[in-house]
Amino acid sequence: MAKAPKLDSQPQVVTANDLKSGDVVYLTKVAGWSRRIADASVVANAEAGAALLAIAEAQAKMNIVVAPYLIPVDASSTPPRPIQYREVIRADGPTTEIRKPAA
Template identity: 65%
Template structure:
């Protein structure tokens, strides 16, 4: 099985899930959480990414979000475009239709 590429040299954003709503959220430059990847703070290097992740982990400890982690994004992309396909899907929102979910 092929290993995932190391992407530490890419700019990065922080994502998590909101504890109460369960929504995918992104850490903003104001240390708030947004459901829109457009609002995500982009860390240009590893040191800045570590700072963002430390803030996210502090908020996780206060039970605001669950399991924050870094997501590599394409350099220069506006809005941030995740490198990994899984993260692109998460950024676009749920992949199920509301009516199908209610019918089940």
Template identity: 50%
Template sequence: MAPQMVTANRLADGVVVYLAADGRWRERCADGHVVDDRASAAQLLATAEAAVATCDVVGPYLIDVVPGDGGPRPQRYREQIRAAGPSIRTDLGKQAEGY
């Protein structure tokens, strides 16, 4: 299967986040934990669901990622926009913070 990671939105402010290897939620896609087998993906999603229960995030799901210069990045353009910010306002979103 394609390499994957888990993304969600932070409950309190809606910011897009990625589940890191240490179990914390990071704002940079490149900091997300990449898995490449189904069992690990299911386990990662289960960890994310626990974070839903504790009101850290909402709506976690798996996305396909590909290797990039600065670390993994989303494969689909929908997720690329979500990871960076609006393509028509590069002064906004994570792209504005240098992510």
């Protein structure tokens, strides 16, 4: 099992899953949720990340999202890019392709 990254001084965002749709979502600057990581509120360190996570956990208790957590991102790119491969996949969408039946 991979170890969770240390978030002390890395830029980070909060991610979770939408309770109704199951979609990957990111906490925005106005404490809403977006399916686009480009809309995510990026914070510079663990202290600011803890404040964002507290907002997300409160919304999890209200059954808006499921299992919010912090992820490290490369904030020098636009949109911010997750550092971990798992989170890159979550941000980019499913890795499977839905194929229509041949006519």
